[in-house]
Every structure is written in C-alpha cells, then in structure tokens.
Amino acid sequence: xxxxxxxxxxxxxxxxxxxxxxxxxxxxxxxxxxxxxxxxxxxxxxxxxxxxxxxxxxxxxxxxxxxxxxxxxxxxxxxxxxxxxxxxxxxxxxxxxxxxxxxxxx
Numbered sequence: 001x002x003x004x005x006x007x008x009x010x011x012x013x014x015x016x017x018x019x020x021x022x023x024x025x026x027x028x029x030x031x032x033x034x035x036x037x038x039x040x041x042x043x044x045x046x047x048x049x050x051x052x053x054x055x056x057x058x059x060x061x062x063x064x065x066x067x068x069x070x071x072x073x074x075x076x077x078x079x080x081x082x083x084x085x086x087x088x089x090x091x092x093x094x095x096x097x098x099x100x101x102x103x104x105x106x
Contacts, residue, residue, distance in 0.1 A: 001102065003096045006040040013071075013088040014095055016040060020057060020081045027060045030072045030099050039082060040099060054078060058085075065098070066092065 017039045024043035033039040046052035062069045077083035
C-alpha cells in the first residue's frame with residue numbers, strides 16, 4: 001500500500017490526509033486506507049457538531065502516536081470529512097511504518 005500521498009513531509013513534521021467517519025461505535029485510527037481518495041481513514045464516536053468530532057480526532061491521533069494534542073492541528077477541512085492535519089516533530093518514514101503495521105490484516 002502506497003501511503004506517500006496520504007503522509008507528506010512538512011517543514012514542521014508531517015501532514016496526514018484523512019477521511020473521517022463520525023458517530024462510530026468506537027474511535028479507531030487507522031481504520032483503513034481509501035485508495036480512491038488517497039486518505040487514511042479514521043472513525044470517531046462524536047458527532048460532527050460543535051467541533052466535537054475534530055477534538056476527538058486530535059485526541060485519538062495523539063494517543064496513537066503517543067504525543068501531546070498541542071502538537072496536532074487541522075490544516076484544512078475543519079468542517080469536512082476530508083481533512084489534512086499537521087503532526088509536529090515526527091518523521092514521515094516513522095508514521096508510514098507505524099500505520100502500515102497497524103493496517104496489516106485489515
């Protein structure tokens with residue numbers, strides 16, 4: 001699986017292109033890879049209102065990478081299912097390796 005269009009080097013770390021599903025039974029990251037949209041899928045329990053889903057998304061990704069939520073920000077798509085987030089002070093290679101390992105068997 002080629003994640004090079006979903007995980008992109010940034011001067012402050014890496015950006016991740018995500019496709020978000022809200023109102024899921026549990027928060028899951030990564031929940032899959034959408035080959036047509038070239039985005040990593042994430043599921044969150046919160047509804048997409050009052051910024052609740054975005055907050056849960058950031059918390060879920062921070063826990064996955066064992067980093068602080070302040071090191072994650074939404075670059076684009078704040079009110080969209082397709083989002084781009086910035087993860088500060090990480091290497092693209094490390095992110096791709098970890099996500100690939102998580103997606104094996106899905």
